[in-house]
Amino acid sequence: MAMAMSEAIRPLKRNEYDRLVALGAFADEKLELLAGQLVPMSPIGPPHSSAVDELAELLLPALLGRARVRTQSPFAVLDSSEPEPDVAVVPRGDYHTEHPSQAHLIIEVAESSLQRDREKQRIYAQAGVPEYWIVNVPERCLEVYTDPGHEGYASCQIVAHEGSVAPRAFPDVVVEVSRILR
Amino acid sequence: MALSSLSPEIRPLRRQEYDKLVELGVFANERIELLEGQLVPMSPIGPPHSSAVQRLTKLLLPALLGRAEVFVQSPFAALDSSEPEPDVAIVPTGDYHREHPNNAYLIIEVAQASLARDRGQKQGIYAQAGVPEYWIVDVAGRCIEVYTGPGHEGYANCQIVAHEGSVAPRAFPDVVVEVSRILR
Numbered sequence: 001m002a003m004a005m006s007e008a009i010r011p012l013k014r015n016e017y018d019r020l021v022a023l024g025a026f027a028d029e030k031l032e033l034l035a036g037q038l039v040p041m042s043p044i045g046p047p048h049s050s051a052v053d054e055l056a057e058l059l060l061p062a063l064l065g066r067a068r069v070r071t072q073s074p075f076a077v078l079d080s081s082e083p084e085p086d087v088a089v090v091p092r093g094d095y096h097t098e099h100p101s102q103a104h105l106i107i108e109v110a111e112s113s114l115q116r117d118r119e120k121q122r123i124y125a126q127a128g129v130p131e132y133w134i135v136n137v138p139e140r141c142l143e144v145y146t147d148p149g150h151e152g153y154a155s156c157q158i159v160a161h162e163g164s165v166a167p168r169a170f171p172d173v174v175v176e177v178s179r180i181l182r
Numbered sequence: 183m184a185l186s187s188l189s190p191e192i193r194p195l196r197r198q199e200y201d202k203l204v205e206l207g208v209f210a211n212e213r214i215e216l217l218e219g220q221l222v223p224m225s226p227i228g229p230p231h232s233s234a235v236q237r238l239t240k241l242l243l244p245a246l247l248g249r250a251e252v253f254v255q256s257p258f259a260a261l262d263s264s265e266p267e268p269d270v271a272i273v274p275t276g277d278y279h280r281e282h283p284n285n286a287y288l289i290i291e292v293a294q295a296s297l298a299r300d301r302g303q304k305q306g307i308y309a310q311a312g313v314p315e316y317w318i319v320d321v322a323g324r325c326i327e328v329y330t331g332p333g334h335e336g337y338a339n340c341q342i343v344a345h346e347g348s349v350a351p352r353a354f355p356d357v358v359v360e361v362s363r364i365l366r
Contacts, residue, residue, distance in 0.1 A: 010221040012195060016208050025199050038193040 011036015011080040018082070034116075034123060036080035042113040047137050047182070051109045052086045054180045055135075059089065062173045067104055068092055076101040077127035083120060086135075089167060101127070104169040109135040121145055122152045131168050135180055142177050194219015194263040201265070217303055219263035225295040230321045230366070234292045235269045237364045238319070242272065245357045250287060251275055259284040260311040266304060269319075272351065284311070287353040292319040305329060309336045315352050324365050 017033045020026065030041040052071055060069045070088045076099040077083065087107035090100040106129050108117040117134050124132045125148035132145040132153060140161045145153035146168065159165045164176040200216045203209065213224040227235075235254060243252045253271040259282040260266055270290035273283040289308050291300040300318050308316045309332035316329040316337060324345045330352070331338030343349045348360040 008223060010212070010214055010223050012221060016203055019206060019208070020199055020202065023202060025202065029193070031193055038195060040191060040193050 009036070012038065013080055014076060014078070014082050032084050033080065033082040034120065039116070041084070042111070042116075045111055048086075048109050048111045051135050051137065051180050055087050055107060055109075055175070058175060058179065059087065059173065063089065063170060066092070066170065068095075068100075070100070074099045075103065075106070077123055077129075081123050081127075083123065085124075089169075103129045105129070105131045105133065105167045107133040107135060109137065111137040114138070124148070125152045126150055133165075137181060140177075140181050142175075142180070192219070195221065196263055197259060197261070197265050215267050216263065216265040217299075217307065218261075222299075224267070228294055231269075231292050231294045234319050234321060234364050238270050238290060238292075238359070241359060241363065242270065242357065246272065246354060249275070249354065251278070251283075253278075253283065257282045258286065258289065260307050260313075264307045264311075266307060268304075268308075272353075286313045288315045288317065288351045289313050290317045290319060292321065294321045297322070301327075306336050308332070310334060317349070319364060321365060324361075326359075326361050326364070 012033060013036070014033060017038075031038050032041055033039075056069060056071050063069055068090050070090060072084055072086055073088065074082050074084050075088050082099070085106045086109045088100065088103050089105040090103045093100070106124050108120060110117040114134070114136065121132055121134075125145070128148055130146065130148060134143040134145070136143055142159040142163075142165060144157045144159060144165055145155065146157075147154035159177055161177050161181065164174050166172065166174045195216060196219070197216060200221075215222050215224055239252060239254050246252055250272050251274070253273060255267055255269055256271065257265050257267050258271050265282070268289045269292045271283065271286045272288040273286045276283070291304060293300045297318070297320060305316060309329070312332055314330065314332060318327040318329070320327060326343045326349055328341045328343060328349055329337035329339065330341075343361055345361050345365065348358050350356065350358045
């Protein structure tokens, strides 16, 4: 019997996904492209949207003129991924024709999506995003990932509910965890 | 850690989405099939494979003229999320100018490097699509596997026809295929 080859899958590419989006193929769905696969996004509950609101309210004025704060918008990370992070702090610029592909900081708020957000850390690390935060709703803490590499982030620091943290790129912008999470 | 999260489910690419990308020329330089919502590269075809396809075509086409269409390495609209390109598909006569066929009397895959997938995933797809009969021409094993009795879990029966044997499609019992004529 002949040996079968391993069942390789050809990932859907970002430009292919973008064309389907432009054709309205996913108009009634909330999807992300992650490593070449279409992945439905978890529904967002009140603690999740509230955390995103608090983050936006804090970061937007603090970074005005220094960086753009995008919420739940596509981020063009790699050839085969286009996630929609809850918050992306990106360089100032014109993103009218292209999604941003670089960021100072990406933040995901994780309620039911914790497992996936931890998997996303590899995607953001491979894309060279220097800092990635997971706002961990069930455990009321913030996970700070730094030192991106091909396998993921080398360092992870847990900031407790009573603690605070600032983006490395903007050390003056201090985020108290208790302001984001109840 | 309270890991109450769901494992990431994947939303299969649908056939109509895949067809749009094909129409846009996205896969123009690739050999790809859509299998259960995934883009799967097709194995390169070696001489024994193409020779078997050619012999099957030469035998089936004239024998079925006016009774059925013989499609060779063409897309088959199997399911909502699958569009394989079987080596041979014997389908009802009709006009397939706008739509790929989605019904077949018989599907044949010639398996050289692709045996595991032809027996596994594709067997399941063709059975679920209700294709009544599926043959795998096993190049290395020098035999034909005949699958019948399609169901949701795959085909219920598999009969091996050896190199010295012969087999005819159930729908066309007069069209006898000698295995030794297809495979050396």
